[in-house]
Amino acid sequence: MKCISWNVNGLRAVVKKNFMEVFNELDADFFCLQETKLQEGQIDLELPGYHQYWNYAEKKGYSGTAIFAKEEALSVRYGMGIEEHDQEGRLITLEYPNFFMITSYTPNSQNELKRLDYRMTWEDAFRAYLNELSKEKPVILCGDLNVAHQNIDLKNWKTNQKNAGFTPEERGKFTELLDSGFIDTYRYFYPDQEGVYSWWSYRFNARKNNAGWRIDYFVVSDGLKEALTSAKIHTEITGSDHCPVEVDLTIA
Structure with missing residues (x-):
């Protein structure tokens, strides 16, 4: 089972570039998007063989997530059922017989960390949400989680230790998530790999110089460890300031 996650930083813009080419070439069972930046009716994607699930932000041109799945979900949840956190289209949960598939666009703490307090509230609520789901069946979480966990x-x-995405507070919350029963799949396969990132600023020739951050993840329940077969970061794919990330699993 191939799963792809990509922060497209504006789906309409990427569709005008290379989205369909990438989508068809990767041929994923699940293709998850973050930062779609659109409202219902603003795009019409023809994706034969896929079921489409969209969560839009109330604010126009902001945030938003989507999942395109070859298999129809048993149930769908948009958000985590907490009004404070469910207005920005950041979360989709699909239920299947043997797992939950979740995409998340975690709130950015922003310049001068003006949204760090809100981010901490989100993190605690989201971790509780994931842990409740994992009591029922294993969880596959992907998305732009807006944190670089380790120095590498x-x-x-x-x-960057006082900047959004690499504060002790944000890194600590990611550690708490992993300690509660989850695996960072890329680090599972490549615990010491350096120099492989999923996001580069548009400024300062960051991508050309590979001055990047790994902030896009697949995180799975510990119970899926034996099902993991590979993890990849598709640094060769352009079109956004993020590149797609992938995990492959064998799930009966």
Whole structure:
């Protein structure tokens, strides 16, 4: 089972570039998007063989997530059932017989960390939500989680320790998530790999210089460890300031 996650930073823009080419070439069972930046009716994607699930932000041109799945879900949840967290289209949960598939676009703490307090509230609520689901069946979570967890997850870690995405608070919440029974799949396969990132600023020739951050993830329940077969970061794919990330599993 191949699963892809991609923060497209505006789906309409990427569709005008290479989206369909990438989508068809990767041929995923699940293709999950973050930061779609559109409202219902603003795009009409023809994706034969896929069921489409969309969650739109109330604010126009902002946030938003989608999942395209070859198999129809048993049930769908948009958000986590908490009004404070469910207005920005950040979360979709699909239920299947043997697992939950979730895509998340985690709130950014923003410049001067002005949204860090909200981010902490989100993290605690989201971790509780995931842990409740995992009592029922294993969870596959993907998305732009807006945190580089370890020093090796970004190029310039020494100068970014007080910046959004690499604060002790954000990193600590990701550690709490993993400690509660989850696996960072890329680090499971490549625990010491350096220099492989999933996001690069549009400024300062960051992508050309590979001055990036690994902030896009597949995180799975510990119970799926034996099902994991590979994890990839598709740094060769352009079209957004993020590149797609992938995990492959064998699930009966």
